Amino acid sequence: xxxxxxxxxxxxxxxxxxxxxxxxxxxxxxxxxxxxxxxxxxxxxxxxxxxxxxxxxxxxxxxxxxxxxxxxxxxxxxxxxxxxxxxxxxxxxxxxxxxxxxxxxxxxxxxxxxxxxxxxxxxxxxxxxxxxxxxxxxxxxxxxxxxxxxxxxxxxxxxxxxxxxxxxxxxxxxxxxxxxxxxxxxxxxxxxxxxxxxxxxxxxxxxxxxxxxxxxx
Amino acid sequence: xxxxxxxxxxxxxxxxxxxxxxxxxxxxxxxxxxxxxxxxxxxxxxxxxxxxxxxxxxxxxxxxxxxxxxxxxxxxxxxxxxxxxxxxxxxxxxxxxxxxxxxxxxxxxxxxxxxxxxxxxxxxxxxxxxxxxxxxxxxxxxxxxxxxxxxxxxxxxxxxxxxxxxxxxxxxxxxxxxxxxxx
Numbered sequence: 001x002x003x004x005x006x007x008x009x010x011x012x013x014x015x016x017x018x019x020x021x022x023x024x025x026x027x028x029x030x031x032x033x034x035x036x037x038x039x040x041x042x043x044x045x046x047x048x049x050x051x052x053x054x055x056x057x058x059x060x061x062x063x064x065x066x067x068x069x070x071x072x073x074x075x076x077x078x079x080x081x082x083x084x085x086x087x088x089x090x091x092x093x094x095x096x097x098x099x100x101x102x103x104x105x106x107x108x109x110x111x112x113x114x115x116x117x118x119x120x121x122x123x124x125x126x127x128x129x130x131x132x133x134x135x136x137x138x139x140x141x142x143x144x145x146x147x148x149x150x151x152x153x154x155x156x157x158x159x160x161x162x163x164x165x166x167x168x169x170x171x172x173x174x175x176x177x178x179x180x181x182x183x184x185x186x187x188x189x190x191x192x193x194x195x196x197x198x199x200x201x202x203x204x205x206x207x208x209x210x211x212x213x214x215x216x217x
Numbered sequence: 218x219x220x221x222x223x224x225x226x227x228x229x230x231x232x233x234x235x236x237x238x239x240x241x242x243x244x245x246x247x248x249x250x251x252x253x254x255x256x257x258x259x260x261x262x263x264x265x266x267x268x269x270x271x272x273x274x275x276x277x278x279x280x281x282x283x284x285x286x287x288x289x290x291x292x293x294x295x296x297x298x299x300x301x302x303x304x305x306x307x308x309x310x311x312x313x314x315x316x317x318x319x320x321x322x323x324x325x326x327x328x329x330x331x332x333x334x335x336x337x338x339x340x341x342x343x344x345x346x347x348x349x350x351x352x353x354x355x356x357x358x359x360x361x362x363x364x365x366x367x368x369x370x371x372x373x374x375x376x377x378x379x380x381x382x383x384x385x386x387x388x389x390x391x392x393x394x395x396x397x398x399x400x
Binding site: 009045054057059072194 | 230231233234237238241244247248251252255256257259260271272275276279280283284344345359363364369384385387388391392394395398
């Protein structure tokens, strides 16, 4: 176990030896049962390390984090991070989602108008560089897949539900289109990017829930 | 598109949207990010530091992530960015508390008092226990290289050592863990 090659076994295992050393070590392994056995055990250690799984913490840490970020928000200039302390978590049913999507559409026209209105220098200073470029393409693909699935499954839903779903998808699509047109004019507009992100996410959620509902029917 | 690919795409998209929302101050979106990533971050922290520090340091990682979200440019996945932030927080903690570091496994086997069992379904838990017994320097190199997949050059930069030291620490860690498995 203490021969000159023992301390090189990890490098060999990781493919980090030069060619000459690798050939020499392989020749040694052919004659040294002890090094050969150790190499097998080191390989087992590496395999176990790669197979380790993540575990949830025993305690929910969110309360402490929330307290920390709320304190952080209080330090910041008012308006820089809106909604930090007042947001709540919602779990919506399909009917609620449908209602929410209608409300979303009613809001969207005004929202886009607000985003496109002339802005002050101070407003522009508040903008960040978040853009939708990084996530819209995969979302489009996902939405297309979900819509295909819905087309296949909608016969399982009653006619009234299908009609409402289609109507709401159409108005969501119009809201998305409006946001995209507005973003073409003002790609760095934070509000528009977030508005589009939210609308797309709501569309995905709606499609997923309707598909799940159809699958259960 | 295969189902798993579709689900991965949806998950990645949802995370990207939540990241944008959280960057604008939406704490609810940030909570979703927390719930998606907390197991990975807490596990990383627990493996690299002592278990009793894991909760505090994990909370610190997420609070720092919240504070730094405006600097996230989406050049990498949010999870990758968060993971790197966690590694930096852990290494900064290591420096700030002035713990002994860079120590190789001494002549006394640090795993001597770890319970020994044959290879069973419980092996991974025993392995975690054995890992926690390693000296800090060897443990951190082992976690970063063999568990997290960093290269020696990256580890050396993070720890402020030369790559040869990282390789040597890794080998000593593996040998110690091997002896544990060998019992």
